[in-house]
Amino acid sequence: METERSRPGGGRRAAALAGACALLLLAMLGGCSRPDPEAALRDAFAELQATIERRDPAAMQQHLADDFIGNDGLDRDGARRLAALLVLRHRDLAVDTGPLRLELGEGHAVVRFTALLRGGSGGLLPDAARVYQVETGWRLEQGRWRLASARWTPVVD
Template sequence: MEAPRRYGLRWAWLACAWCLVLASGCARTDPEQALRATVAELHAAIEEHDPAAMQQHLAEDFIGNDGLDRDGARRLAAAIRLRYRDLAIDTGPLQVDIEETSAIVRFTAALRGGSGGLLPESARIYEVETGWRRDEGEWLLTSARWTPRL
């Protein structure tokens, strides 16, 4: 009778260990990791010329350069889509300053656009500062300010 009891105890420990592994996999991502993922999704939406996907990351009260609002940002993304068939954005490392429900993300961005030829028709480098707010677990872009670097 000792052997079945020992195996039962091993199975109980194994089951507990498995539950801990599963629970750790269900743990929430930390706020910075979630913010970085959202920034990456926004970056992809812009490069893929998807104004609707881009706009879902913008807060209702979004504000950009020269008073650009949420709808204006969507219109600007649509205009860029019409002008440049190929658009690429290279960003430098993200500098993330995070509070409980707000954050500032700074980075350098190099934008290249063209009609599909070998060389881009246009290229510019910007210093970018973005403001973010966490609302019901989701990060939303509340502000963006970009300054030409070159």
């Protein structure tokens, strides 16, 4: 009786098939692993920035921790109202950030950056622009990074 191994090259085909199955299994297991905390934090940061630029205060608020605190005691609802005010005031909104400086801890992180906040009525030049030094605190809640605190200081008053 002729088997796969007894045919010329059959042993190599079986070994190649076993190797391909092992690689496929490893790839599937790798896909199930948790994302890199830094990459996940950078993604959460980018999503938050995108909600601001989409002019969506309610979506922005979903990225904030329930106990969010900002400058002068600004809470989560106050942050949403501030974002809504900016949306009403400016037809175009943009946030440009400098390089993010991350400090990751177990379940928490600090992200520092410089931000240029621009708002306008849709013309060629922005009606308003301001540069800030920003320090944010993030907390990992149920596998998702949430903004827990933010402190911003104008670079030039």
